Amino acid sequence: MTGPPAVETRGLTRCYGDLVAVRDLDLRVEVGEIYGFLGPNGAGKTTTLLMLLGVVAPSAGRVLLWGQPLAADPLGLRARIGVVGEHDYVHDHLTGEEYLRFFAALYGVPDPAARIGALLERLGLWEFRRLRARDYSRGMKQKLALARALLHRPALLILDEPVSGLDPQGVVEVRRLLLELNAAGVTILISSHLLSEVERTAHRVGIMHRGRLLRQGPLSALRLESGQAVEIEVAHPAPHLGTALAALPFVHRVETEGRRLVVTTVDGEDRRAALSRAVADAGGVIVGMRVRERTLEETFLQVTEADVDRWASSSPDG
Amino acid sequence: MGILVARRVIPVARDRWLRWPPVAAMVRLDLLTALTSLTPYAAAAAVLALAALLLQNDLHRIREDGLLVRGEPFALPLAAAGFLLALVLATWAALAVARDREQGALELLCYGPVSPAAYLLARLVGLVLLAAVLLLVVLGGFALLSAATGLHLGLRAVLVLLLMTGPLAGAAGVGLAVAGAVRRARPAVLAVLGLALGGMGLEVAHEVLARLPTPDFHVSPVQVVRWAAFLLSRVTGWALPFGYVDRLMGAVLRGDAAQALPAALVPWLYAAVLLALGTVALERTGVRR
Numbered sequence: 001m002t003g004p005p006a007v008e009t010r011g012l013t014r015c016y017g018d019l020v021a022v023r024d025l026d027l028r029v030e031v032g033e034i035y036g037f038l039g040p041n042g043a044g045k046t047t048t049l050l051m052l053l054g055v056v057a058p059s060a061g062r063v064l065l066w067g068q069p070l071a072a073d074p075l076g077l078r079a080r081i082g083v084v085g086e087h088d089y090v091h092d093h094l095t096g097e098e099y100l101r102f103f104a105a106l107y108g109v110p111d112p113a114a115r116i117g118a119l120l121e122r123l124g125l126w127e128f129r130r131l132r133a134r135d136y137s138r139g140m141k142q143k144l145a146l147a148r149a150l151l152h153r154p155a156l157l158i159l160d161e162p163v164s165g166l167d168p169q170g171v172v173e174v175r176r177l178l179l180e181l182n183a184a185g186v187t188i189l190i191s192s193h194l195l196s197e198v199e200r201t202a203h204r205v206g207i208m209h210r211g212r213l214l215r216q217g218p219l220s221a222l223r224l225e226s227g228q229a230v231e232i233e234v235a236h237p238a239p240h241l242g243t244a245l246a247a248l249p250f251v252h253r254v255e256t257e258g259r260r261l262v263v264t265t266v267d268g269e270d271r272r273a274a275l276s277r278a279v280a281d282a283g284g285v286i287v288g289m290r291v292r293e294r295t296l297e298e299t300f301l302q303v304t305e306a307d308v309d310r311w312a313s314s315s316p317d318g
Numbered sequence: 319m320g321i322l323v324a325r326r327v328i329p330v331a332r333d334r335w336l337r338w339p340p341v342a343a344m345v346r347l348d349l350l351t352a353l354t355s356l357t358p359y360a361a362a363a364a365v366l367a368l369a370a371l372l373l374q375n376d377l378h379r380i381r382e383d384g385l386l387v388r389g390e391p392f393a394l395p396l397a398a399a400g401f402l403l404a405l406v407l408a409t410w411a412a413l414a415v416a417r418d419r420e421q422g423a424l425e426l427l428c429y430g431p432v433s434p435a436a437y438l439l440a441r442l443v444g445l446v447l448l449a450a451v452l453l454l455v456v457l458g459g460f461a462l463l464s465a466a467t468g469l470h471l472g473l474r475a476v477l478v479l480l481l482m483t484g485p486l487a488g489a490a491g492v493g494l495a496v497a498g499a500v501r502r503a504r505p506a507v508l509a510v511l512g513l514a515l516g517g518m519g520l521e522v523a524h525e526v527l528a529r530l531p532t533p534d535f536h537v538s539p540v541q542v543v544r545w546a547a548f549l550l551s552r553v554t555g556w557a558l559p560f561g562y563v564d565r566l567m568g569a570v571l572r573g574d575a576a577q578a579l580p581a582a583l584v585p586w587l588y589a590a591v592l593l594a595l596g597t598v599a600l601e602r603t604g605v606r607r
Contacts, residue, residue: 106430
């Protein structure tokens with residue numbers, strides 16, 4: 001029997017006056033998974049994360065962490081969480097080492113010197129440990145924030161844009177670290193705009209738009225559900241071919257790239273036979289055809305561009 | 319019964335509001351930050367400079383006017399120290415909390431095992447310890463001034479200075495309560511300064527009005543204004559920390575033990591009430607930047 005999820009929200013809602021920032025959110029992050037929390041700016045992701053931490057009070061609904069209501073033991077539950085915020089403040093009059101020592105004392109970390117040393121080493125900040133944080137680059141501050149979030153060996157990591165400001169090498173280092181932590185059993189909730197990063201790390205994703213959770217599920221299921229991308233190479237491309245394909249009921253979008261037509265379908269059904277018939281009927285000659293797995297970016301764009309009410313009226317579980 | 323209630327209340331308080339290790343860590347950081355900055359020393363220097371000026375004036379009067387005995391030569395410098403340090407601590411407290419909120423440091427702390435109550439308590443404890451350090455510095459300065467001027471620094475004056483931590487805790491509490499209610503740094507500081515200057519202005523107005531002669535008719539406007547000023551100054555005397563400094567000084571310098579004990583203890587209660595009000599205000603206005 002599996003235990004309760006690390007994070008569960010039931011009907012979570014937050015209103016700011018007339019504006020509903022988060023509407024009736026049922027989020028579920030299982031223990032031991034990496035969950036990618038996606039959405040455009042203003043979708044309500046940060047508000048949701050702040051409600052999970054009890055920093056913003058919900059207007060309605062509940063937050064359960066490991067099956068316990070947050071309100072029952074807020075300090076105890078928060079002590080098991082490591083957080084890197086979107087605009088993480090670093091006490092910049094302290095050196096990197098002093099900063100971590102302060103948070104180690106705050107969380108009651110045993111043997112703080114060893115833990116701090118190990119994290120600084122792991123994140124490539126050891127040689128900068130005696131430098132004041134105000135002299136750190138943005139990427140170094142981001143790594144310091146990550147080190148701070150990991151100090152107390154949290155069971156759940158909540159990361160809001162964890163790789164923003166990092167150089168490509170830093171991005172790879174952080175990605176490796178997150179995968180290692182996850183392999184060691186740490187549950188990770190990542191909110192990010194960098195879809196390629198989420199795609200490389202997350203087991204499941206949730207897509208938020210205008211305060212609603214439109215889709216939630218494993219990446220593969222979401223990709224399949226949101227349609228396929230079929231690349232058709234034709235001998236003599238003509239504009240009317242694209243128009244003919246776009247008129248088909250199961251086609252979401254047609255893009256022309258030279259001799260290639262990229263047809264995005266609205267579902268995961270294999271539509272190759274119907275597409276080849278349509279091309280032939282329109283007088284086209286097919287040279288090749290292949291089904292390409294949709295990227296998370298394509299899935300994300302399709303979900304968020306669609307009418308928010310249409311998606312919200314269906315079940316969010318993918 | 320008390321034990322049973324404590325057994326029920328303490329775990330709930332620990333889970334929801336307060337854990338000591340984070341408070342201790344925040345106190346250490348606050349104290350370290352304060353003691354390695356210039357402001358507290360500048361405040362102590364200003365207090366000592368003012369005290370030196372007042373004592374010099376006394377010496378001048380002794381020489382020029384032939385005044386032979388001065389009951390407690392350090393009474394006025396003590397009052398000045400109390401008012402100035404109270405103002406500095408209230409402003410410091412308001413600025414520190416408002417800046418933490420503006421910069422996002424408060425939000426960051428509240429991601430972890432820190433509640434608004436624990437945060438404000440840590441701030442208060444840090445400020446009380448800072449006040450104790452400042453009072454010791456001022457005491458050292460007063461001892462030097464006493465040696466330099468030959469004016470006697472009495473035991474009662476030393477006691478006032480040591481007991482001044484209570485009213486200064488109250489002053490810090492005012493700053494915390496204001497910063498809990500006002501989100502931005504500048505308005506918070508202006509509110510504290512406004513309260514302090516308003517309170518002092520009211521006290522001066524009360525003193526001036528008390529000295530005005532009352533015209534000889536039944537309901538004099540001067541009398542009405544005097545009553546109003548009296549009532550208001552009674553309120554501010556309990557609502558603002560300066561009244562507590564005044565009462566403590568009066569009781570201890572008079573050697574009135576029956577008045578001195580409550581005058582020393584009540585400011586701590588006042589600080590605790592302000593801490594509770596500050597916590598409620600901070601929870602209402604939120605810890606977010």
